[in-house]
Amino acid sequence: MDINQIKALLFDMDGVLIDSMRYHTKSFLQAFRKYDVKIKEEKIYNLEGKEDIYIIKDILEQKNLENLDSKKIAKERREIFNQIERTKVFDGMPELLKKITKEYELSVVSGSTRRNLNNFVNKFYPNIFDCLVSGDDLSNQKPHPEPFEKCVKGVNIEKDEAIAIENAPLGVESVKNAELACIAVATYVQPQSLKEADIVFENHKELKAYLKNNFL
Ligand SMILES: [Mg+2]
Known part of the structure; x- marks a missing residue:
């Protein structure tokens, strides 16, 4: 992946944006x-x-x-x-994404229902995302490539202009099936089970440092 080409970041929701x-x-x-x-x-x-x-x-x-x-x-x-549910955001993520969205297209790609997705985005991450893909918008679920492919089309970019951020093995598989670059954060599983990703972070602290260094 060539960081200089990147125009869009595609975030999974549960385990990446919210601790749910x-x-x-x-x-x-x-x-x-x-x-x-x-x-x-x-x-x-x-x-x-x-x-x-x-x-x-x-x-x-x-x-x-x-x-x-x-x-x-x-x-x-x-x-x-x-x-x-007493869902919380991961500390500092909304503030960070609010800054990054000024220069980059940010999206959410989730297997969650449209209702759930809208609720959490409106509550914790308002006015940040350009494109939201929920489970209700899809014929095929992760690990099928459709969720991420649909989002890439939605924001009208090339595949090598996007990075997807995931936290689950099936999510990483979906990203790789869609032939996109993938960053994984081991929120709930062992880093080893996410090794198909291009980069694996152990926690949100490492993920945030990477996002800050490359996209701010
Ligand atoms: Mg997830």
């Missing part, structure tokens, strides 16, 4: 508990980036429980999430 995944994870565990389905937290962290209904279907399939109603569990999971 622990509540998502809890809500999956709670929703499944009602049906006596036991899973480990890491399982959810490793499936991050997929829309919730597909995460639920994946897990039910692995457990040979396809007879359970995945739509119903997804609905209950969202209700639990809305009740328990």
Whole structure:
């Protein structure tokens, strides 16, 4: 990747812009508990980036429980999430992006619902992003390239003019499938599981330092 060519930064939301995944994870565990389905937290962290209904279907399939109603569990999971979430931003990210957006096109590419995406962007990152791609806008979810390809088209740039920032293995896979440069931050998983990215940071402190050095 040639930093001098970069015109756009494409941010994943959960785990990159907002610290929300622990509540998502809890809500999956709670929703499944009602049906006596036991899973480990890491399982959810490793499936991050997929829309919730597909995460639920994946897990039910692995457990040979396809007879359970995945739509119903997804609905209950969202209700639990809305009740328990205390989502915060990662310190300093809104202030930093507010400065970077003056010179660069900034976008969000998330598997989350349009409603969720709009809520969090309006609450924590207003007037920063040029293009928002949510799970509801897509026919194919991460790790498919569609989410990032759609965003590149949305801001009307070439692929080598963009960098995507992700925190989950399926997200990194989606970026690489879309043939874009990828920066990963190991918010919830081991850095090792993000090694397909061009650069891997261990935490937001390192990510912010990199963004400051290269885009301010
Ligand atoms: Mg994420």
